Amino acid sequence: MQNLLNALQWGSFYSLIALGYCLVYGVLLLINFAHGDIFMVGAYIAFYVCMLFLGKFGFIPGMPGWLVLALAVPLTMLLTAVVGVTLERVAYRPLRRKGVNRLYVVITALMCGLILENGNLALLGASRKSFPTLLPTKVFDVFGVTVTNIKLMVIGVAIFSFLLLHFIVTRTKIGMAMRAISYDRFAVPLMGIPADTVIVFTFVLGSGFAGLAGLFFAMTYPVIDPYMGALIGWKAFIAAVVGGIGSIAGAFAGGFLLGFVEIMVVAFFPSTFRDLIAFSILLLILSIRPTGLFGVARRTKI
């Protein structure tokens, strides 16, 4: 029971990051391998935003933790979105304009991820940063299960993000445009839909939620370093593939599935079995349903 809750929390992070992968893939059919590192940048942005509002830099007087959090959420999402959009502008759009093969764009994405990682390393150094405590951790004991306020908040945020994204993609005009681009990229501009605006919006959404994940990840695991995004990014990508890449519900479910399998394996087996068993199960799911749990077959895949 306790482990179920642990799995929900851990899975929330995979889900939040997988959502970003899935949005960009859904629209551009581009696997944005830099996404894990955008998540890392999000955590760093959150760190500096929080330090600023806590009055550590001296520009503004310190504020109470809950207010800092309330301000940090939109600001972190916004600033991380700026990073994501910058990447799109500088790296992906010129390539797209030239109409190069998608493989090159994927490789560019990989490079962008490395640039973010090493740029961060060079700028801020290799030392880890300690994320400040915004809310004092409260431990509740419910029927022998220990719950903390932060754990509940993380799970809540993941579910809320999913519902919000689902709403945007299926119920709004811009969501419809996103789906249209995904369906036929060349016909869409002919219909008078500004394709670039829609793509930028996609990056804003994807990166914004990566920033949100970074903020809550740093609150839960308050030691941040430049390489924190790489591994979790890869795993979230796998979660997105298993869920059916391109499907929002799939990414969400895939993230929780991976988190659940990882925690349960560790709870009952030696931890060295974790990745072995976890990925074997995922491989099994993929071999039965190659398009993922919620995926629909497409004619071309990367």
Next chain:
Amino acid sequence: MKRSWLIALLLVLGMAAPARAADTIKLGFNIPLTGDIPDVGESSKNAAEMLKKKINDAGGIEVGGKKYLVEFIYEDNESKAESALSAARKLITQDGVLGMVGPQSSKQAVPAGEAANDLKTPMMAPWSTNPNTTKNRPYVFRGCFLDTFQGPTAAKFANEEFKAKKAAVLYDIASDYPKGLAEDFKAAFEKINGPGSVVAFETFTTKDVDFSAQLTNIAKSGADVLFVPQYYNEVPLIVKQAKSLGFNKPVLGSDSWGSGDLMGLCGDDCKGYFFVTHYAAAGAKGKTKEFIDEYTKLYKKTPDDVAALTWDGANLMLDAVKTLPALTGDMPKDREALMKAMAGIKKFEGITGDMSYPPTGDHDPIKCAVVVKIDDAGKFAFYKSVCP
């Protein structure tokens, strides 16, 4: 065109190499300046730079009636086993160092030790506590006590201090140092309290940040104490998650806690816990205090145990150099002579305690361990000394 470049290069090298070898004594430092534990590399380099300045300001060291300046070469091993190996090879074969100090953690020191021994170059591992580092390697020396000593010390302390009858262990199974230490602790604790008294023996893998499943098992197991032989980057995460899962028993650590910015990352959550280590900065006297004061003045922070042990390790090596009759300039010969001189040191008075090497067997020093308590001000205060 190409050939003329090559000739020029050879000429430069040919002229430079003997000239340098005659005037300076070169030591190589194989340390993690980047990677998982950059603070360890920084401390090592700080201590080494301070030592170099002290020696060279005094005119260098005298060997066989001739004064030599010391030259330290720092090679980054990125806190990786493979990089430590290539750094060792580079220092020994390309830079032509007389001896090598480092790597610091066992994960890198075990493979690098093999390279140093194969290439017949004295190596001093100041901070590596895994027995395999020096095992059957005459050229490899250690500057601190062994895991096999640290594990039982922690077990004994847990039993005496906390009256613990049941213990839990959480460690990184993919890293040599925590794994060896965890197994030694388990063996020693079960020897005192009977088989099965280590009620939870949980593992994780390097770079993990979520330990909730393991800590849930530990909290359920009813252990009186939790032993965490991990590095400063993992300890804060483990301690904070343990508390949020309702585990309020004492946590006991190993010497790896003392390095790096543990308190900066951990804050109030680590206060009141104990760990076994090599030296305690608070409450030091004599030579140790001099070192601490000078280091603090220079780098604006208290030296951690890595800094102190690196200082001792490099100093011991240079002390041995002083006893040589002369430096011939013939590297294999000088290196062998240095190895013999280091092994023959009777009593080296270091700032982390007196050291000597046993006449036979591996080059593991005979010295005492210290148990440190993290006090309410976040300082590492001396608590108890435990000797072999």
